[in-house]
Amino acid sequence: xxxxxxxxxxxxVSERDHILGPATAPVTLVEYGDYxxxxxxxxxxxxEALREQLGSRLRFVYRHFPLMQMHPHAxxxxxxxxxxxxxRKFWEMHGTLFTHQQALDDDxxxxxxxxxxxxxxxxxxxxxxxxxxxRVREDFxxxxxxxxxGTPAFFINSLRYDGPRxxxxxxxxxxxxxxxxxx
Numbered sequence: 001x002x003x004x005x006x007x008x009x010x011x012x013v014s015e016r017d018h019i020l021g022p023a024t025a026p027v028t029l030v031e032y033g034d035y036x037x038x039x040x041x042x043x044x045x046x047x048e049a050l051r052e053q054l055g056s057r058l059r060f061v062y063r064h065f066p067l068m069q070m071h072p073h074a075x076x077x078x079x080x081x082x083x084x085x086x087x088r089k090f091w092e093m094h095g096t097l098f099t100h101q102q103a104l105d106d107d108x109x110x111x112x113x114x115x116x117x118x119x120x121x122x123x124x125x126x127x128x129x130x131x132x133x134x135r136v137r138e139d140f141x142x143x144x145x146x147x148x149x150g151t152p153a154f155f156i157n158s159l160r161y162d163g164p165r166x167x168x169x170x171x172x173x174x175x176x177x178x179x180x181x182x183x
Contacts, residue, residue, distance in 0.1 A: 003163025003173070007147030009155045013061050018090055020051065021059035026178045030061040032143040032153040035078060035097040036071035036104055040152045044098040046167050053171060057178045062094065064139040065151050073104035075136060080109040082132030083123045084116065092116050 009030060013019065031047065033040040051060055064081070066074030077097050084093030096112045097104065106127065113123040126132060143153065147160060154161045156177055163173060 003161060007155075007160035009158040009160075010146035011142035012158075013059075018062045018085070018094070019059060020091065022056055023059065025057055025059040026180075026182065027054065027057060027174050028059045028061060028155075028157055029174065030063060030155040030158075032063050032065035032139070032146075032148045032151060034065055034067050034071055034074045034151040035081070036074040036101060037067060037151045038101070041098055041101045043152045043165055044095075046165060046170060049167055050170060050174060054174060054178065058174065063143060064136045065143045065148055065153065066136065066140065067151060075133070076106065076109065076127065077104045078136040078139075079127055079130060079132045080113070080123075082135050083126035084113065084118060086126065086132075087118045087122070089116050089118060 013028060013030065029047070029050070031040075031043070033043070047060065051058055064078040066078050068075050081090055081093045081097060084090050093112060093116060096116065100108065100112065109127065110120060110124060113120050146155070152165075154165075156173065161173070163169065
């Protein structure tokens with residue numbers, strides 16, 4: 001395989017992560033992302049298509065890496081995703097945030113919470129008090145320790161992947177990993 005960087009995932013995948021797919025999947029794809037990053041927005045439908053194509057052979061993990069200097073709404077959006085997680089709607093909010101990337105202001109975040117059927121008083125309180133900022137910053141710190149310096153950053157089975165991110169190229173790499181004998 002080619003297109004791997006020298007970095008390794010610094011924090012192993014665990015139950016604290018946001019995970020879709022079985023732990024027994026031969027491929028684990030970890031993304032460090034930023035809800036306001038246009039490149040993450042372009043990667044979102046590719047990752048969704050990869051998940052659909054690979055099914056139970058792929059475990060997908062999303063971690064927050066808000067680039068706050070460039071994206072002023074990235075941290076509040078990540079906190080909104082965590083506030084939704086507290087109400088068991090992380091993945092629904094995750095998709096909504098990427099789908100509506102151009103509208104991540106506080107009013108829009110509250111609209112999304114309402115549309116997802118979240119308890120909005122609890123959601124708004126969590127955002128106002130930054131109840132989940134520490135959780136987001138933990139993801140960010142783990143990314144920095146793993147060599148992440150931009151988004152989206154991907155790791156395939158703990159190795160940094162810096163190759164092409166179009167569907168066909170990414171699928172070919174993931175298929176190769178899925179079919180490789182395991183040690």
